[in-house]
Amino acid sequence: MTTSTADVAVLGCGAMGSAACSFIARRGASVIGIERFSRAHDRGSSHGHSRVYRESYHEHPDYVPLLMEAGRQWEQLESRVGSTLLIRCGVLYISTPGGQIHDGVLESASTHGLECRILQAEQLREEYPQFRVMDEYVGILEPNAGFIDPERAIQAWLLDAEQAGATIMENTPVRSWEETGDCVRIELDDGVVEVGSLIVCSGAWTSRVIGQLGVPLHPTRQVIGWLRPDDPGCCEIGRMPVWLIDTCGNEPYYGIPTWPDQLGPEGMKVALHGAGTPTDPDQEDGWVRPEEIERLRSEVLEHVPGAVGSMTHATTCMYTNSPDGDFIIDRVPGCDRTWFAAGFSGHGFKFSSVMGRVMSDLSLDRRTDLPIEFLSLDRFDPSRSGDDR
């Protein structure tokens, strides 16, 4: 039985944990990242080769300052590792006025002075003939938005962390952990890690890793697929931005265009940003039933008839839903030196670059200047009333 020691351990090296390892190591602290699977694996929430990056955040304008920092941190990572990770090809929201996405995007854009271009139905049809556009639809094009390949990003953060001195343990599940006086003791199958502070970034497994969270987190199974159009040009980057269609209060569909450097399955990635089905993260195997694939294909083609073609691949990925759909970043209840970041509710990846910095600040300074108060656990405290985010 070996005992390793470090200033900080990061439990889970997916999106958030890999970035945290990099920030902590680059501040000169010793850090051990502990990951139960291999790096950039496909068993959690961070696979599928694309994640939408957008700044005019319809979920709430409070997220925008974090996104501004996230964008800066993605660019700095790109220059350190020497490759492009964030592809700013634009995001096109097609929605109806009065809907959450339409109104939320415009509110965030006007509150924070972000660039957006409005396209009325006729203009939308002219510029983007792939889409079926009803007269009541409005397009909002956010030119600085785009997408990131999550597997490449996680590899980049971990490489960046290792170059700064981090140790990354792969295929190493954490079996238990506890605070003992002035350290945190972490039990592995064949060893122990003792650290000054612990960061838990365990995604869909968080309720199992932190028994005393006190707030339910619900993992759900989400289906994603890749559609190869008969006319491949109609979905190529340049002719198609990332798109998100929110009509008549239905759950929105979205798609990522094909691009020259694309890894993974062939075609335009498509999915529903919806409720998903409850799942057990230890049982999720990526299997998608043929009827689910056909439903996804036909519903996407309802909105994007120009992409008529066949599905090349489909799989699943997990959301970890908090009760209100907002992230939870805080100290673990009853602990002094253990922090967690969880409940990313299907929209967290774009923030992983700023969450790495937040978690590094919390573990090393016990505080951060970044505006995360609205993400604290005490918003679920029943003695607090009203929305004072």
Ligand SMILES: Cc1cc2nc3c(=O)[nH]c(=O)nc-3n(C[C@H](O)[C@H](O)[C@H](O)COP(=O)(O)OP(=O)(O)OC[C@H]3O[C@@H](n4cnc5c(N)ncnc54)[C@H](O)[C@@H]3O)c2cc1C
């Ligand atoms: C289909 C889909 C589409 C999405 N689209 C977008 C999008 O377009 N834009 C966006 O911003 N976000 C999107 N998201 C959400 C985003 O991907 C997630 O919020 C984010 O990846 C969550 O990162 P995480 O670090 O919390 O989880 P993960 O990346 O899953 O990392 C958790 C890690 O903890 C490890 N772990 C768990 N338990 C243990 C243990 N006991 N010991 C050691 N390691 C452990 C796991 O193996 C895993 O690697 C999407 C998610 C899905 C599923």
